[in-house]
Amino acid sequence: MKKLLIGLAGVAAMSLGMAASALAEDPMKVCFVYVGSKTDGGWTQAHDIGRQELQAHFGDKIETPFIENVAEGPQAEGVIERFARSGCELIFTTSFGFMDQTMAVAERFPDVKFEHATGYKTSENVTSYNSRFYEGRYILGQIAAKTSEKGVAGYIGSFPIPEVVQGINAFTLGAQSVNPDFKLKVVWVNSWFDAGKEADAAKALIDQGVDILTQHTDSTAPMQVAAERGIKAFGQASDMIAAGPETQLTAIVDTWGAYYIKRVQDVMDGTWESQSTWDGLAEGILEMAPYTNMPDDVKAMAEATEAAIVSGELKPFTGPVNKQDGSVWLAEGEEAEDGVLLGLNFYVEGVDDQLPQ
Amino acid sequence: MGMTEAILLTIATAATPLLIAAIGELVVERSGVLNLGVEGMMVMGAVGGFVIASLTGNPWIGVLAAIALGVITSLLFAFLTLSLAANQVATGLSLTILGLGVSSLMGEQFVGQAGKKLGNLDFPFLTDLPLVGPLLFGQDPIFYISIALVFGVSWFLFRTRVGLTLRSIGNNHHSAHALGIPVLRYRYLAVMFGGACAGLAGGHLSLVYTPQWVENMTAGRGWIALALVVFASWRPARVLAGAYLFGAVSIGQLHAQALGIAVPSQLLTALPFLATIVVLVLISQNVRATLINTPAMLGRPFVPDR
Numbered sequence: 001m002k003k004l005l006i007g008l009a010g011v012a013a014m015s016l017g018m019a020a021s022a023l024a025e026d027p028m029k030v031c032f033v034y035v036g037s038k039t040d041g042g043w044t045q046a047h048d049i050g051r052q053e054l055q056a057h058f059g060d061k062i063e064t065p066f067i068e069n070v071a072e073g074p075q076a077e078g079v080i081e082r083f084a085r086s087g088c089e090l091i092f093t094t095s096f097g098f099m100d101q102t103m104a105v106a107e108r109f110p111d112v113k114f115e116h117a118t119g120y121k122t123s124e125n126v127t128s129y130n131s132r133f134y135e136g137r138y139i140l141g142q143i144a145a146k147t148s149e150k151g152v153a154g155y156i157g158s159f160p161i162p163e164v165v166q167g168i169n170a171f172t173l174g175a176q177s178v179n180p181d182f183k184l185k186v187v188w189v190n191s192w193f194d195a196g197k198e199a200d201a202a203k204a205l206i207d208q209g210v211d212i213l214t215q216h217t218d219s220t221a222p223m224q225v226a227a228e229r230g231i232k233a234f235g236q237a238s239d240m241i242a243a244g245p246e247t248q249l250t251a252i253v254d255t256w257g258a259y260y261i262k263r264v265q266d267v268m269d270g271t272w273e274s275q276s277t278w279d280g281l282a283e284g285i286l287e288m289a290p291y292t293n294m295p296d297d298v299k300a301m302a303e304a305t306e307a308a309i310v311s312g313e314l315k316p317f318t319g320p321v322n323k324q325d326g327s328v329w330l331a332e333g334e335e336a337e338d339g340v341l342l343g344l345n346f347y348v349e350g351v352d353d354q355l356p357q
Numbered sequence: 358m359g360m361t362e363a364i365l366l367t368i369a370t371a372a373t374p375l376l377i378a379a380i381g382e383l384v385v386e387r388s389g390v391l392n393l394g395v396e397g398m399m400v401m402g403a404v405g406g407f408v409i410a411s412l413t414g415n416p417w418i419g420v421l422a423a424i425a426l427g428v429i430t431s432l433l434f435a436f437l438t439l440s441l442a443a444n445q446v447a448t449g450l451s452l453t454i455l456g457l458g459v460s461s462l463m464g465e466q467f468v469g470q471a472g473k474k475l476g477n478l479d480f481p482f483l484t485d486l487p488l489v490g491p492l493l494f495g496q497d498p499i500f501y502i503s504i505a506l507v508f509g510v511s512w513f514l515f516r517t518r519v520g521l522t523l524r525s526i527g528n529n530h531h532s533a534h535a536l537g538i539p540v541l542r543y544r545y546l547a548v549m550f551g552g553a554c555a556g557l558a559g560g561h562l563s564l565v566y567t568p569q570w571v572e573n574m575t576a577g578r579g580w581i582a583l584a585l586v587v588f589a590s591w592r593p594a595r596v597l598a599g600a601y602l603f604g605a606v607s608i609g610q611l612h613a614q615a616l617g618i619a620v621p622s623q624l625l626t627a628l629p630f631l632a633t634i635v636v637l638v639l640i641s642q643n644v645r646a647t648l649i650n651t652p653a654m655l656g657r658p659f660v661p662d663r
Contacts, residue, residue, distance in 0.1 A: 037572045154615070175394040187614045189625055194576040195567040199608075200371055204611035207363040220469065221567040243471060243569070347595060352617050
């Protein structure tokens, strides 16, 4: 018994010592879990650029290990837990499908801080952070309605989750603000990243007469098809101008770097608190790629809309807005609540599609 | 170009890589070897084709590189399962995982670059014919290779002596061995042919279908090709039918969605696999027909004992 106690005391002393030395000199470990590869040209690449900015900002004061290609679902839990065990103080899990796994690991490691992207659950040591991508999509809708000759745009959707539905609705509302009769055709490919399928969807939409293409999937294949067929398109998550120099009108670019730097600084200062962040164009977590391949008046309109959104003067989801079936969603001047937007599961009037349930 | 032509062309493009990979795997399985590494060989072909095409600026050299990489990858499988008699299922699965990993390593510098597209054929006058023109005379060269492969393989397996020998090895390698047929040499060549086809299918993806390289761009097409071989009960013409049926279903559902017709796309994505299960159930009802077409030695290692 005595021996056991001495042994335990020794272990305790050792771990205390280690913890103390960790505080004193070791660089702080900030860890990232990625759903795709860091060179995917879209979503994960945007997060990795943020990580690199973070590393450059703090230099040798921090370490930023990351793991790529972590499948969403139960397998992710092991990866997150390994990070938590290996001494990460702050862990960013950068995909919607890591939410429940992040919550589960966070409960077992109350001293580690977690940040989950684009989800809606938080706890004592889990923050949720998200970007108002739909603000950018409202601008895309306006540009589409101005530049389209046929008045029909094609939208390639990944999965019918609230984030994507927000985008479709915002795009439609933006387009309708310019041309009330504007039509939107939606095709779901049930994948975030399948270049072949995305290209097939793009071809199908173009064959059915759309002359503007936008996507909520991550590969540049639709941009290539649009370029080949001579129509215009919008990039997603990263600037995709390289795939369509004559084709891309603009792109929604995710810029996570500033947010990552701020949160790490908070941990260093001891001011980190669990919160639910949902920033947009105003805070710079989202940027528009240069407006290209469009006439000057369209560009001026897009820039004016962007400025209005940044200043807070324009909120895309402001009434009067009807639901797809014609019933009233938002009355004149009424703004949608964030809670409703985060669970959005219906279309607004004018979307030519049935939402898969 | 009318909508019908456009749809048919898109279907052909979607079906071609499946058809090529499946026809290669059919020959492998007819020789009695089960190579589950089609996805891995395909993705190696895709990366090899893209990288070499962008380095040399010539998509045709890219096509050759795709085939070569498919063959090299398949040789690894052949060495492990034929020379060392390792378990074919386990080796094939590892080949897929290996191919996905190695290809992303090789292609890392090339992600997001604009690729070289293999151009479509263009005959004066013929290509401009309504409907049949673009379909028969205006597609990419690999489409014609895929059709030629179906007829070539069909003729080879059922009309030539070497083809007959290959099938006999697949049905009973001990008897074939006793007759003095070099079983392993035949199987090596069959596996290499399968590798070449999978590589070419991958090259089609990165040089024709979507001329770019992204990690894991095969996205499960190798598995669909494997399912097609079973679906076709090891007959080349049925592989052709199956690949085009699958292409038609996947393109058709996109068009249905764009038209605003509500179809559960998740169900349609699963359709080729459901169809395979149904076909398996149906053919297992008729024992005789099953025995005639299924290579009896499928997946069994062969060790020449003397």
